[in-house]
Amino acid sequence: MEAEPPLLDVRGLTKRYAGRRRGGPPVLALAGVDLTLSRGSDLALVGQSGSGKSTLARCVARLEEPTSGEIWFEGVELTALGGPRLRPVREHIQIVLQDSATALDPRFSVVEIVSEPLEIMRRGDRRERRRRALELMETVGIPPGWSARRPHELSGGQRQRLAIARALAVAPRLLILDEAFTGLDVSIQAQIAALLRELRARHALTYLYVSHDLALMGELADEVAIMFEGRIVEHGQVSRIFADPRHAHTRALIEALPSLPAPAAAPGL
Amino acid sequence: MSVRAGLPVALAALTAVHLAALAAPFLSPYDPTEQNRTLPYAPPTRLHVIDGEGRLHLRPFVYRMARRGDGEGYEEDRRQSYPVLFLARAVDFGGAARVHFFGVEEPARVFLLGTDGFGRDQLSRLLHGARISLFAGLLATALSLGLGWLLGTVAGYYGRWVDSVLMRSAELFLALPWLYLLFAVRAVLPLRVSSGQAFLLLVLLIGLVDWARPARLFRGMVLSARERSYVLAARGFGASDLYLIRRHIAPQTFGLLLTQAALVAPQYVLAEVTLSFLGLGVSEPTASWGNMLAALQQYHVLVSYWWMWAPGLALLAVSLAYYAVSEGLNR
């Protein structure tokens, strides 16, 4: 295996939300999560609603503040960093959120959406940003002639590609895909998966998938981590997990699948 | 329905009225404060094109008004006709020479909308009064919505204690019926002020007092816009608060700003008219549609002198136009 330090190393991450009703009990979304991610090995966080997987993804993407714990990325501890020092790190970790319909500003045009990260991070002038945006659009398969279109003129799959293009604008190392396949037709899912595979090779990306769809994750990821009630209950290579599930919840998830995937070698090898 | 055609027509009408108001000194035949003590409550001067011999004149003309022999009302003195002159230069009340759109030669008078108790030309007063009433309403609208937008956006975006303080204050202001609140604040301001000060006072009063309602609306909008995924995504790229507000959140509020403006402007015009009507706004001799309508509180004016209702009709027309605009915008 690799001797280099893990790409992502989460230690004891906890996230507590205030109770919904006045005086109600606080909700413990994450209860001490430990997770490591190696470069080049895609990991899928799988769990049911409320298991904490989205919360974990958002904390790693620094969209939310954990209550306690540490997040180490390429040897740098993230929770200690504030605004200006966080900026260089933001380039390296990007997230594609679920529900692309709301993840894209309906007033922005396609090219504005893709170039927005560059605008916020003040990379290059207008012309360079536009050029790079068109490049990215081509990479994900959106025709450059569509640059003036609005998100509502695109299909779900195309919007998802757009979101991916936007995330790639600043050349991240880790790309988090939070329920990126949910709500898409199976054929579109296959297209997006193919696109992701291609991009991974070209841009040296590592993916962190978040999903409730264990079967799909089995096809896409190298490793799987099962989450249940704010904790990681099992973590291992995809083939091992499916062949020999150890935790009761993992077994329950596998049994709930309509049909088991063939116990073939893990994809990507 | 014809409502769809209504919006551009209404907008055109409003623009025309406001432009006319701005051009009041040019369009008015007389100075609005100029009195004609011998011609109180004269009915509108009739324009003629056919003279006593039955000849047709291309240029309309008028006759002089004279008091009737029995003292009841006026009649036309048909001995001499006075043609209507356009773009005539005349010396105004204040001694300034000015070009008027139309007029007639002395000693005849052309009162297209009659005169009031002091013999002042109602048309001139209507046009000058429009400047006060309409623009007080517009400026107050800008003030009220501007302030409401600012405070609402700050409250909605930053939340927590800023939001709490702002919303509690808003509640306080909204605990009073609007007109009572307006009166209450008016009460502590000096009663007798010059017309320039009165105008400013009215704009500030009407505009500042009603900040709470739009503030709450904008706050709600900003609050929900702030939670959208694309705002979150932009924040993930390191966007500053100002950027997020400028690029993502504020553009969403512009639609509401427009519809609120169309809704609120006529109310503020009406507020000025109401205050002036009751003697709390612009006072004599400066004309405002409000203090012009105040004359109707006298029995004989209310019943006998129908032309004194002109400001009311003008107000009605403006209200209808604004209403059509806001209905059109809502579609």
Place this chain on the structure above:
Amino acid sequence: MVSLARRALHGLLLLLGVSLLSFVLLELAPGDYFSEMRLDPRISETTVRELRARYGLDRPLPERYARWLASVARGEMGYSFAYGQPVGRLLWPRARNTLLLTATSTALSWLLAVPLGAWWATRRRGAADAGLAVLTAALLALPDLLLALGLLLVAVRTGWLPAGGMVSLGHEEMGPAARVADVARHLVLPVAALVLGTAPMLVRYVRAAVAETLDAPFIRAARAHGLPERRLLIRHALPAAANPLISLFGLSLAGLLSTSLLVEVVVGWPGLGPLLLEAILARDYYLVLGPVVASTLLLAGGNLLADALLLAVDPRIRSDS
């Protein structure tokens, strides 16, 4: 019940806040009201001394406010310099008259608006729909001031109705029934102005609420089961629309009170409106405070009533609290 009590308390706090705000407003006013009062020749020296003792005319603001609050508890609510008597004595009959006017108008407006709006909701297209649309639009756009003046003109011209005041001459000599009829006749004009001013908005909202309810799945299911349209409307749709309508009632109160202020002044109905105007023109500060706080009280009371109605009518809210 608890939530109602909480809201009542909230209203009380609001009242205190408003009165305090008004007091503070006085501080910001140019000129010194209280020294002005002392110089006013209408007030005798003994009165001035008494007032200074009672209300602390030249004491700092917090003390004056506290003394005013105490006078509220006594029912005096400060002293009117124009009338030479405690404000309370002037205020209550006026407040009662305003309440009479607004309550009558509200009841009539709703009695008119609910059936009309509901009926309108059932007429999707056609002459009735267009006609009502135009009528309500015209009345909505018509400024209240013009409406009041117009009605005044009608009353004066036709002589059918008394134009102004609440009672005729010789009212005291009439028997009880005649006295009620006398007030009622004087009520017609201001009530007409208020109803014509507020009903169009209500009619539209009722129509929208009922139309929306009529489209709801549970109504459509009932219709499919063969329930007659009228029964559907009255027994099922209207109660379902009650929630938004009661909320609307609460929200429309402020506008109603504002309009009644204007109508009272124009028509001459002796309510809070004319009193407030007089007080402003006479620079009679405690008298200004009176109607302002009274109107807040009326508004808060009305909102509380709306909340209570909502609680009674909508079971969902009851279980929520």
